[in-house]
Amino acid sequence: MNSKTFQTITYYAAAILVIIAFYILAWPFLLEAWNSASDEGAFLILGLDIQAGGRMTDGMRHMLLPVILSTFASTDWVYFSTAKIINMGFATVGLLLILGLTRRSFNPTVALMAMTLVAFNRGFWKTMTRVISEPLLLIFIILAYTFWYLGARKDSARYFWLMGAMIGLAYITKGTAQLLLMCFVGWVILTGYWRRWRMLLGVLAAYLLTASPLLVYNTIAWGTPFYNYNSSHAFWYDDWIDSYVAPDKNLSTFLATHSVGDIINRFIFGMAYLFDSQGQVIFPTIVAVLLLIAAALFIFTWTRNADRPSFKTLKTMDAGLRNALLIPVVVIPVWLVFFAWFAPVSNFPRHVIPIVPLISVVVSLIVYQAVMQLPIKPVQTYFPSIVNVTIIVVSIVGISLGYRILAAEFPVWNVYEVDRIQNQSLDELLHGLEGLKPDVVTVVSGPSHTIPAWRARSTSLIVKEIPITCKSIACLSDFLHENQADYLVMDAQMVRHLPFLTDYFQVTRKEEFEMTQEFPLMSLMADYKLDHDRRILIFESIPTQ
Template sequence: MVIFKPAFNLSSTTKRILIAGLLFIFLARFGLVGEHRILLAANSADGDQNSYLQLGLDLREHGILTDGTRNPLYPAFLALFARREWAYFTWGKLLSLGFGLLTIVATYWVGARLFNRWTGLLGAFLLSINMEFTLHSTFVMVESLLSLLMLLSWFAMLKALQNPHRLRMWVAAGVLAGLAYLAKSTALLLIFCFGLTALLLYGYRIVLKRTIWAFAASFAVVSLPLWLYNWVAFGSPVYNFAIKNAMWMDSWEDSYTAGADELPTLLTFLQSNNPAKMWDRLWTGLLAMRFFFAKLLWPTRTVALDHFLLAGGLDIMLVAALAAILLSWRRLKPVVQRNRVSLLLTGTTVGLFYVLFGWYLPIVALPIRFLIPLTPVLFLLASAGAVGLAQAAAAHPKTPRWVKAGGSVVLLLAAVWVGVWFVETGISNAQAAQANLFESDAEFNQYNEQALRWVAEGHTPADPVTVLWGPSHNLPIWRLANRLHFVRTPAKADSYAQLEPFTETQQVTYIIVDDDMTRRRRDLVASLGLSRSSGELLAVGDFPADWALGLTAPAHPCRWCVFRRLSGPPPITPADYSLAGDAIRLFGYEMDTRNFSPGGEVTVLLYWESVQPVPTDYTIFTQLLGPDFQLHGQMDRQPLSGHFPTTRWQPGQKFLDKFVIPVDPTAPPGDYVLLVGLYDLDTGQRAPVTANGEPLPDNAIPLLTLSLR
């Protein structure tokens, strides 16, 4: 498809070299900017990254194709690198960046095939500098792969529609559409618009042609593995959580339910909403989508742009664009007629995306991510129009010379300005991206995962415990999901009293509270005795009596606060020892002796209760007394890693303290006694200990005896 013949007087070889050089520069800058963004995008829990990383692991470890929301193609690529290591996260981001680079190359190739090389080059340039596309090519999410497959599907569909009897193109379109569907169910919108366009162009007789059936058959063959898996796992070959439930929510909070039977469906939505309310939701979303479409196509992401668009600039731009089209309609009409197939397919697709995500807007709030796959196609069509108008103006015999000269100067100045910006931003990103990506991700996330590591210590895939969390985008749950079972906090639980039945039903053992959860579950978190201290930090107050505070990380006030439900599994071994003049009671413990061996370790969880205020900051000691009456293991520290001293304990509060005691490599075989107690670090004096009212020797609790063979 050629709009206008190129007006550039360059030899064929020179053109190839120039275009190849420019395309290489575009790719190099995109790679540099992308590398810098990968360095900044260090939170693996941001967006859907947790879910995609987990699905890649599930696919590798258990053969799970989908979680009911995300389709398997992108996770299949992730599975090649899937390990519960931070390098896996970094490789995932690099994989997305690679798909972004391929999309830029494909944009040029499709543009050159459909229009001309200059159109393809301009489209590739616009895509390479688009900040939204760049950002979404540096997350462990499907958008860059989906953009590539949607572009290729669109191209194959155009070729098929232009050649209704060419079976090979219809088969290729079906295969590519199937791959796009395996990447994300959003691709079904393009497939629907392809069928609609074919119907508009060729009428009902299209269903009698073997080509449309060849398209359907090739699409079905590619999609069959997912359909079969969905049928077995979810009871429907085309099951998708977004279609069945998410579309009918009033907000994403509706997804945080106590059970799947509480999720909204089309039927429950129709029962609880009237037509006026539905129209109001759709109309509000359609108006708001103008803003997101404008942001999508703009090359940068700035607050100034947001202010300009929201202050009326967007409407001015839309009116100006419409006026330009009307004024140029006589010249544009032949172009529109020659390209009616591509415009019809693209127009119906964009329109359907616009309406659907206008409806979806209350649920996702920031729908730009879902519009990313449209950017290559939109930039190609915009480039085709711009190149075509420029060439037509230059070639038109009635265009005055001063207009041509002035236009050339303006284009040259614009090219220089864009070129300087292009180089400067590329260099600045290259200088900023000197750090080792793998080391940077590991270092950043060691901090983010400390609460999960603390909970997971002592638990294996054979005996996972259930952890209540969220809503939160701070915890990298994919890292330890093989040792911990995660359930989300229900939206309707506004207090601890409402949460308690859910924790009983789900057999919850731990709850992790952070700033994200505090903002979105404020009343519930307050009922747990937590309040915002400063920034993202939380202060611990009076918490429920049947929960024990186990961790305040990284200190107190804490960014992550971890509580243990005392009645949750595994059961706590009861004890009854009074310390510090009956001010503190040791009422239970848990032991993990699987690694009890010379050079190994013993893990003990001690459960304390504050009975009376304590004036002394006591240090807890744990000792392994061997058969030779020598210590072969010891760990002493203040409660909760020194972050919650005994002087802060309030009567009625309960605490869980975890000690991992290293065992002496030279420890002899025999029976070992685990001794526990408290002492004043300043004086070395131990707190008195009694059992059943009787004092214990050396003020040490002989908690239990372990055998080393």
């Protein structure tokens, strides 16, 4: 077998093993993601609403993922499990796009290294195994990066227009995509492309065309094409608890109540908090190690070269390449600053995942260039094969470790069965409430995630959520009366989100709370334990005398 054949075989073997390793290592996260509360439940309910001909968006979550979910939406746990599996499929498409498009833009070795860095990212595992929009979003973000790079490298308006279309598709998937368009505007100013007004108009037209379904719907439903709850309100919260106690906060109220010093401190604290919690997602240890190795190799090459400096500067570099290299220089800092600001409100791996492929490609390219510039010919010749074999070994080790974790900690690997088993006590609660009366039962709960609205539709229960604008016991009394509530389901989240309830209840732990004095509006009927020590109290209406 010659070296070229060996390199080809090991390359494809490595790529296949990386995908397998991703599934094995991410599967525990998939099995642990059995709770359909919060954003996941919201996406599921939107899928049901679209299927029934109702709303297309709730003003916070954009429409493309719910539209896909609506094609198989149901009120059974199979719906939830299938949605997670489909997102794993989107993640696989994303990895293959990184491999294929980076190979086309650079070379196979850089592509394989970049895909591996993403596939072995713990934040990637956690994000791709949930019913959220990021797995689908990442596909369009990767395509947008690629067309942006090709447009800059080849100075081609066609690629820029394709980039605009991809950002539009990303925007109807998640509002975060708007940030990428802002980055493009900054890049245009830096590179002088602002003079190319026809190209820019084409980008804008492509973006507006692909985003038009959401823009038209938002105009009809919310009165403005670019409405999004997060950018209008949540971005200006001090903490997510504001969504329950002061949901109408916006830019004007924020500026009226915060000084310049507060704003600076928020950026500083937010950046520290972001890197403290998501640092291993943004810049994993392996990325730091690779950059140190690359730096050492560059220094070694520089010291061995008599014609220093040996590397091109930005001034002498080809204009297309220079402009292309400015893409990560613009995108990564802007993305980090934006989510540093948002970190005190919401701080999850999914927020920074869209820049992980970009960072991975940049790091892989730096390492590759560092090796290729070494004054050692055999290293340059055999480096691709060395990378292939190394990734094969790493993938096999990852598969082995992932299998051992699954075998030791998860007696059941079937995600459909796990979701059903883990939520059995919730189903018992819903069906128990349903069977308490022969006619329709009205249950009041929330604002919390104890009763998933999408799953409650599998019963005849009428579930009403207490509005976050309810600020007093009198307001709650009116709400219970107006909705003719038969039962009130209360949990620790509800007590935290409705401060006036602390007159009667005290939260002792995350999911634990206790009644400190008699609740005046309804009588206690049951003290119920959901799985994993989630305590709820069920109150029934007091019969009229």
